[in-house]
Amino acid sequence: MVVSVPKPAEELLEMLDGYKNMFIVACGGCPVGCDSGGMKRVDELTEFFPQNGKEVTGNVLIDFLCNKALVGSKLIYHLKKLKKSQAVLVVSCGIGVQATGKMVDIPVVPANDTLSSQGMQGLWPSSERCAGCGTCYLAFTGGICPITSCSKSLINGMCGGQHDGKCEVETERDCGWNLIYLRLKEVGKLDNLKKIPHLRDFRKMDVSDKERHTTRWALEKEVIYEAPKQSSEKEEA
Numbered sequence: 677m678v679v680s681v682p683k684p685a686e687e688l689l690e691m692l693d694g695y696k697n698m699f700i701v702a703c704g705g706c707p708v709g710c711d712s713g714g715m716k717r718v719d720e721l722t723e724f725f726p727q728n729g730k731e732v733t734g735n736v737l738i739d740f741l742c743n744k745a746l747v748g749s750k751l752i753y754h755l756k757k758l759k760k761s762q763a764v765l766v767v768s769c770g771i772g773v774q775a776t777g778k779m780v781d782i783p784v785v786p787a788n789d790t791l792s793s794q795g796m797q798g799l800w801p802s803s804e805r806c807a808g809c810g811t812c813y814l815a816f817t818g819g820i821c822p823i824t825s826c827s828k829s830l831i832n833g834m835c836g837g838q839h840d841g842k843c844e845v846e847t848e849r850d851c852g853w854n855l856i857y858l859r860l861k862e863v864g865k866l867d868n869l870k871k872i873p874h875l876r877d878f879r880k881m882d883v884s885d886k887e888r889h890t891t892r893w894a895l896e897k898e899v900i901y902e903a904p905k906q907s908s909e910k911e912e913a
C-alpha cells in the first residue's frame with residue numbers, strides 16, 4: 677500500500693490561493709486503506725472549501741488513480757464540470773496526482789503528502805514517479821515531481837546544467853526542471869517559479885508501524901469477523 681496523509685487545511689488553502697474553484701478527483705485505492713481519502717474525505721473537502729470562499733465544481737471517485745487509462749476513461753464523463761474548473765484537487769498519493777495531471781490541461785494540486793510507497797508505483801510502474809518524500813510539491817511544479825524527475829532532486833528550480841533539454845548528470849534523460857518549466861508555461865502558472873517551496877519536514881517520514889503494510893498485508897491480516905460457534909448439540913440435531 678502507498679501510504680499518504682492529508683495535507684493540513686492551511687496548506688490546501690495556500691496551494692489553491694488564486695483559484696476560485698476546483699474539481700475534486702479522489703482515489704478509491706490506497707488512500708481509503710490508510711484513511712486519507714475516499715468519499716468521506718471528499719465530503720469533508722466539499723464542505724470545507726465553500727466555507728473558505730472557494731467553489732467545488734464537482735467530484736469523482738476513481739478506483740485506482742495510478743491507472744492513467746482508467747483516469748482518462750472516467751474523467752471524460754465530467755468534462756463539462758472540468759472545463760469550468762480552474763484547478764483539480766487530487767486526493768491520492770503522488771502517483772495519482774501525476775497520472776491525473778497527464779490527463780487534464782488544468783493545474784493539479786495534491787491534497788495529500790505521500791510518506792511511503794515501498795518502491796511501488798501502483799498501476800503505472802514503468803518508472804519511479806513518486807519517492808514518497810513526505811512533502812508533496814506537485815502543486816508548484818505543474819504536476820511533475822521534482823524529486824524523481826530531476827537527477828539531483830532539486831526543489832527550487834533548475835541547476836543550470838541542462839543542455840538542449842537534457843540533464844547534465846544523466847545526459848540521455850530529459851531535464852526534469854525543463855519539463856516542469858514547459859508544463860507551467862502550458863497551464864499559465866510560470867509565477868510558481870517565484871514561490872519558495874516549503875522545506876521538507878523529515879519528521880513526517882517516520883511512518884508508524886500501523887501504516888507499514890506491504891502490498892501483501894491482506895494475506896497477513898488476522899480474521900476481522902469470527903462467526904458464532906455452532907454448538908455440537910445443534911449440529912447433531
Ligand code: SF4
Pocket residue numbers: 769770771789790805806807808809810811812813814821822823824
Ligand atoms: S513531491 Fe514527488 S516524491 Fe514527493 S510526495 Fe510528491 S510526487 Fe511523491
Ligand code: SF4
Pocket residue numbers: 825826827828829830833834835836837838839842843844845846850851852853854
Ligand atoms: S540538469 Fe535538470 S534534471 Fe539534471 S540535475 Fe540539473 S535541474 Fe536536475
